[in-house]
Structures are given as C-alpha cells and as structure tokens.
Amino acid sequence: MKNEYDIIVCGGGMSGLSLIYRALKANIWSNKSIILIDKEIKTANDKTWCFWENTISPFEDVIFKKWKEMCFFDIEDNGYLLNTKDYSYNMIRSSDFYNYTFDYIKSHSNLKIVREEIKSISNTASGCEVLTDSCNYHAEFVFNSVYQKPKLKENNTYLQQHFKGVIIESDNLNLDPNKIHLMDFRTSQEYGATFFYVLPTSDNTALVEYTLFSEKLLDPHIYHQRLKEYIVNILGIAEYKIIESEFGVIPMTDYPFERTTGSIINIGTIGGDTRGSTGYTFSNTQKTISNIIQNYKSKETPLGIEEHISRKHRIYDSTMLKVLAGGKYKGHQLFTDMFTKSKAYDILAFLDAESTLLQDFGIIKSLIPQYFFKPFFQSLLQSKK
Template identity: 30%
Template structure:
C-alpha cells in the first residue's frame, strides 16, 4: 500500500509544475469533496475550470455504506448496490410494511463510490490530486483568492471547499445546543437457509427495550440468506462494544430465529446529531461541505443525498454565473426548528421517540414522511405532519427553544 501511495503522489505531484494556481481547492477527498468535484466535472460549462484535491488518505477500502430514499434519477445510480420498493416500521403499538410509490430505498457502498469517482476524476485534465493534509487555510487580502498551506507546499485558488470534519468537541456549548450521536454496530450475516425478505427494508424496529433512549434495529436484506443487521441508538454517548453485540445476537436469535449464521463484515459508526450552528461558509471564498456544513440531517443522520443536493446547487451556480449562490445550502428555517424540537425530545425522553415515529407512520402516507425528512414539504403538509403527533412533548420543547436552554432529563431517585 505504501508503494501505491508513493506512486500516486509522484504521478499527481508531477502535474503541479505547470499549474500552481487553481480555480477550486477541495480540502478533503471523502464523500462531500469528491461529490462536488464529480458534479463540477460533469458540468460542461465548467470544463475549463481546474480543481486541486488535497486528501491525505488513499480511499481504497469499503469504510462505510450510504443509504437513502429518492424519487428522482441521481448521478450515482449506476453504482447503487441494491434497492428496495418496500419498508417496514415496527414498534410495540404499531407495525406495518409500506409499499413505496414514488420513492425507492437505495444503498451505495463506499468503495464503489470511491473507485467510480476516482476513475472519472483521474481521467479528467481538470483535476490534480495531492495526497497531503491541509495545515492552514485562509482567504487572501483584497479578494485575491484563497491559500492552503500543506507539508507538500502552498496552493492557491479562487475558491476553497472545505469538507474536513468539524471539531465539535471544541465548539460544544451544551448550555445552548443539543448534542446527540447516532451510533451503531452492524453485522453483515449469511445463513444456510432463507430468512430475510429481500424486497423489504426493516427501516425501524423499536420492539426491543429502549433503556430511556431511542434504540432500534435496522435491516438491509440483500438476498434471502444475506443481510446487514444493525443496532442503532440516538443518545449522548456510545455503548461498550459488547452491548451492541449482545443486542444483535438477541435480535438474530429471538426475532429472526437464527442460531447458526456467519458474520462476514462489520460496520461501526457514530454520526453527530446536533443543532449547533454549522456555518455554510468560513468566508466569502472558503465554503464548507459535508458534515462541516451541516449536511448530516440533525434529526436522522442521513447525509448522502443532502450532500448531492448541495454539490449540485454549488456547481449549477458556478456554471450559470461564475459566482456562488446567495443561499449556499437552500436550507429553510422551519425544518431546522423541527430538527431541534425532535433532538430536544430525544435528549429529555429518548424512550418517547418510538411513540412519535409510530404516530408519524400510522397517520401519514410514507411518501409524505420521506418528503418531510427531505425538507420538501409545503406549509400545509408540515401542518399535517405536526398535527399527526401528540403535541405536549413538542410544546414543551418549544418552550425550551424560546428560553434558549436545551431540555434535560429529569433526575430520578
């Protein structure tokens, strides 16, 4: 691997001699940085723009998967690993399997994404790669552009797009904002007989013990004998690894009746879910991307499709006007408020979460719920959504928002 990395560095550094100034610097080559670079590369009106990608790691492992629902074609449809036309919601008081009408639920594997995007970008004369970390990023005086300082040298450009993860631990203001994690352990399992329904995603299964938190099982079935089974929690702190594994074994045995299976892969993760303000830009020429720009939806953790929408918005504006859009993300304040209210309830009484989702799924078409979580609903539809859930928990959280103090769980003896 070290040899491959040295060859990669030598190949791309050799192209630097003729080009020390770029139109766009992309700081970070993960999902957000690569998505924007890909969108720019696919826009004919930006064919003459030069991009520099600064990323210290060679993305050559399947380090994650992205799942999302969509009702429209996407640039990455060709690398979708699997898709489903039905989802199941289950809780102690309500459960149902929903046939999707407009939407499909899809999954993309990280390694497929990296390979596909790298192949396209490496073949493009627009793109230069340097495998290095950015030590300093600043806007130059007099609107002259931006400068990135790295161990490999200094690089300048017209705009910089920064997708490095935000340092939330250093930014925390728990007296003002809510900080939760969506954390999980998932096993890809194989069985010797048919167990799973490959047409149906187990979207949320809340039937297990909640332990004063929001806890559910999530299952992506790839075939009758192979699936990703994931134990997911919304809470402030992760669990010891053994607790996730115990919950997974219990679910496989008690719910699916499995005692003989093979674990072929494992996923472990923790996604920040917070209403802490994550600005869309650091300055007029340094633009944030990905989690740094709040693209992981605070109340669900879903990020991939939001990253694509953000990338498309930026690329289209640059192509049309040569400038960035006045509203960089297109976010609407009312959806941020809805996220904050749900986060407040989760922080105060996480065990109520399954009741809220049970009311949503039992009283609304699933397509309306997906549109609401995509922040595409009208004011009328927003009212229908909010009118479908028990109001008291939300009214209490509105009070906390008005007094600018997050709700806290009441201490019990």
C-alpha cells in the same frame, strides 16, 4: 512545485468526491485547475450510504440495491407495511462509489490528487490558503469537507447517532429480499432511542444495523451482543456468518454550521448537510451540490448558493432533536406515533425537508403536542440569533 490553483477541494470522501465528479460531468470546471487533498486515498468499503428518493440519483449507476417495500416495527412486536408511494430506499457501497468517482475524475488532466494531511484552511486577501504537512496551497475558492466538532453555542443540542452494522450470510435467512425494516424498535431502549435496520442484499445475505441516538457511545461488546440477540431471537436466524461489519458515529446537532466563510465553502457534514434529527447526509449533500452547479452555471461563482433546507425545516429539525434529547417523549414512541398515524410518504418528504405545510400538519397532529411546545419555541428563538 506548483501550488496555485483555481479550486482546492479539502477532503475526498463522500461530499468532496461527489462535488468533483458532478462538477466535471457538468463541464463547469473544464477550464479550472483543481487540486484534491486528502490524508488517505479511499478504496475500502468503509461506509454504506442509504437514502430514500423519488427521483433519479446523480449516482444511479452505482446504487447497489433498491427496495420499494419498507416496514416499521414498534416495541410491542407490531409490524406495519409503510405506504411510501414512489419512494425507494437505496443503498450505495462506499467502495463502489470511491472506485466509480475516482475512475472518472482521475482521467482529467486539470485535476491533481495529493495525499497530505491538512493542517489549516484560511482566507487571504486574494482567496484562500491551505497548509498541509508538506506544502502551502493557494486558490480562489476552497471547498472544505474536513469535519471538526463545532464549539456549541448556548441552547445547541448535540446527540450522536452511533451504530454497528453487520452483513450476515445464512442459508436460512427467511427474509423477503424486496422488503426492508426501515426502523425496528424490538430491542431494549435503556440507552436512548434504539432500533435496527434490516436491508436484505440477496436471498442469503442482509445488512443488519443496531442504531442508537444518545449522548454517549456504548462499550463495543454491547453493540455485538444486541445484534446477536436481535438476529437470533427476533429475526429467528440461528446460524449465520458475519462477512462484513461497519461502525459509525454521525453527529446529530442543531448547531448552525456555516456554509461559506469568505471564499471557503463548506460541504457535507461540516457544511450542515447532515440532518440533525436523522443523521442522513447523502441526499442532502447531493442537493447542495446541485445548487453549487446551478450557481456556477447562472452566476459563474459558488458563492451565495441557495440552501435547500428552509428555515422552517431547520426549526422542525431542531425541535425534533431537542425532544429526542429531552427523553420525556421516548424516541420509540415518537417514531411509532409518527409512522402509525401519518402517511409514510409524507414523513419521508418531511425528513427530507421537502414537505408542504399540509404534510407538516398531518405529521404534527400524529404526535403528542405537550412535548413540543418548549423545544419549538427554543428552536424558533435560536434560529433568529
């Protein structure tokens, strides 16, 4: 069996499929032999990816729904309609994404897709080697998205964003289908920063997600119970049916993930594309892939790509994460101060690592400074190591 390729893509989830789809579309891999290795071929709707954007997404065709109106609720039951200017909040269902990308990539004869379990990925004298449960593969470059929890370094913070989301169906939904609850803190904060997303997907269906930032996961029944309490008592929906559900855990850390080790290029969560303070990954990964494509076009190599998240934004991210993990400035209070005292479109740019110093200043002055001094200096020192 042929086991020499130009490119091996390890993991065909969000980042692996995005990369292959976009590289083939951009014609940068037309002359390359490529193999995609994943232990499973995905088709199910196992994830819902949401992200805000003020430009056109590379996956515009597969966006299930977009909302222009976003609101925020604090724990005191005050609601705020956010001024998000030209940002929209977009939802992609993973089943649509998998089908869409697979349909396109599978017609390319220079791409092979195998279902095997990856055991190791390493650099060799002439490129890289991937060992699976049934074969050894060699290539000039490997793009890796197989995540393993890193061995944390001193001072690294590691929280988990864990959530249970349900799509509910009800004849009495009573929600505006054009408006989402971006963050709704009207729930108990006993386990850490805890909030709901509400994304109405039609007149009678909505995704409701119970989300926490904390060290430990909860007993499964608690997610269920809190969702029920919120849907009935806060949203006022007495009768509903759950038609889909998802559970997820996203690492929130300031661990400095390596983008490149020799000829192995890490993408997605393992490449550091998950923002430490928010868990959002989809749009960051697309920006990384844009930079990879740009590098191929200008230098014919994926090595030495420019990172779109600057050192300044990594320090902010790490500082925010440390403040959240410290627990003195409660998460609900921090986000309430942020969203009620500064402009929402600046916050979205800030959380997307695209804010200017002026925008940063507006956000920083909305927060209580005393909680930030120590975490900021720790993050600054950490970023120099």
